[in-house]
Amino acid sequence: MSSAYSYACRDCEGMEACPASVVAETEAEVWKLIELHAQVAHKENPADWDQSTKDYIGTLIKSVSV
Numbered sequence: 644m645s646s647a648y649s650y651a652c653r654d655c656e657g658m659e660a661c662p663a664s665v666v667a668e669t670e671a672e673v674w675k676l677i678e679l680h681a682q683v684a685h686k687e688n689p690a691d692w693d694q695s696t697k698d699y700i701g702t703l704i705k706s707v708s709v
């Protein structure tokens with residue numbers, strides 16, 4: 644068993660219908676996957692996210708054991 648980080652898009656306010664979730668070994672990789680997902684699935688530009696948005700998303704990233 645080792646530790647990892649996960650993010651489920653449905654945990655994000657307004658994204659309850661989104662089935663996507665990501666798991667990766669590092670928090671940095673999870674962030675990259677979240678950014679890619681937001682671009683492809685939600686047509687968002689992560690470069691536009693302000694600090695409060697990033698802080699909010701950060702609270703949704705969970706530490707898990709895999």
Ligand SMILES: [Zn+2]
Binds near residue numbers: 662684
């Ligand atoms: Zn999503």
